[in-house]
Amino acid sequence: MIEFCGVSKTYPDGTHAVQDFSLSIPARQITVLVGSSGSGKTTLMRMINRMVEPTSGSIEIDGQDISKAEPVQLRRGIGYVMQNAGLLPHRKVIDNIATVPRLTGVPKSQARTRALELMDTVGLDRALAERYPSQLSGGQQQRVGVARGLAVDPNILLMDEPFSAVDPIVRDELQQEVLRLQSELAKTIVFVSHDIDEAFLLGDQVIVLAQGGEIVQQGTPEEILANPASDFVATFIGADRGKRRLSVSQTQARGDDRVLVDAGGYPVGVIAAPEGRLAVSSASPKSRSVSNKTDQAGDA
């Protein structure tokens, strides 16, 4: 569990990146910090591994105040996945993954064996081990980034907009990969995103941030969708534009399925109607992707 207690960050030039922020991030779940630029989401995340020092307030991991921990040691124990992967261009894939174990003194052969296993875990062909990052596609690089983040088997994994620079199809794949990994590994994941659809897809808990790290709403995706706390949230999640308000279209779909459209008439998906009845009340949590523009017909 990660606790933020009254954390503020003011930069020397007087900008308040974050003001009096308090939040508790539950263990073994995905918490997504979502907001537009200037919401301080990345700043908040980078405070967890002391890449940013708060001006005031404290952060505790499992009850331990991290300001008392040595930053280098602290960082080695926390997985970090960043935008554009941030791989070391002069090191092979396998050595990139093994970077942190090597820093902590794990023998080279052992670190490399573990790196190969991690390549399996994140769905990378072992044949890529001896390649350099520049020889990989963006999606593959990002997988290497995730494998590297997992290399020391950390309890906490920080993910800073990791998929914002890859194309939508690859992003979709990687998001599913994160969900699969999380179901296997159950890490405490803090995920930063500016994409509300991504937040709703991945988050067990979603924190919607406004300027200066102000929490405007916090809850499960369902809670936020059902009751946007303010106009700001409604705008942010697209509810005001009718993007989230779906209705059954008159268009005849295959069998008894029905096509769903949003308030703008944009077809967003198909709802399955087993035995001729619409299964509205028993929608499984993942059926929320029905409202996701990127998942089109056939997913619900």
Added chain:
Amino acid sequence: MNLFAEAFRWIVDPSHWTGGPDISGHLLEHLSVSAYCVVIAVAIALPIGVMIGHTGKGRGAAILISNVARALPTLGLLSILILLFGIGLLPITIVLVILAIPPMLAGAYAGVESVDKQTVDAARALGMSELQIIFRVEIPLAAPLLIGGLRACALQVIATLGIASAFAFGGLGIYLINGLATADYTQLLAGAILITVLALIVDGALAVVQRFVVPRGVALGRTDPNGHQKRARAPRPRVLQEGMQS
């Protein structure tokens, strides 16, 4: 053209290669004193340049000092130092080291600064200490520019050492001075050719090293889709100008 032919004939004349202070002796002397000055300059400038590049602090001061050092009239400074310390290797060394520091310094900080900030940030976030970041990330990635600085530095020293002979120092510059003094233009030109060739050979050798130190992963990133390596030209030692523009 005739003069050139004569100069080459002079250079290959066996009598200038044997006995007493011959060409090979002066060549060796020129090379060893140059190397000695370059080593001292690198020992001073490299750590300072790397630290400036790493921390981003002191860049302004470094540029200022470099520009002042470049503006110093070499011959004038040499004269003053010889008046102070007497004729010998010490004044020559001081002058050449002062001259050699700016290009090395510029190469070092420009090189380290050129390393992608995101890569450095990632290395730090993974838990590398600052020293580990410098030695395992910044220096390997900056290596081509560091060697570029070394190239400029070596070229400067080899060329300038020629004029040091005006003050009773051997080296290849002796032919310039003797040639000038006795109006023996063949010898003068031969000396100039020898210094030029030496400078070109050293520069060429370092250019090869420079290409060699490009990290494989970085070099591969420059290949085109067909897998052919683009002939990535080793960056010329243009660092001399770089500091001035900033």
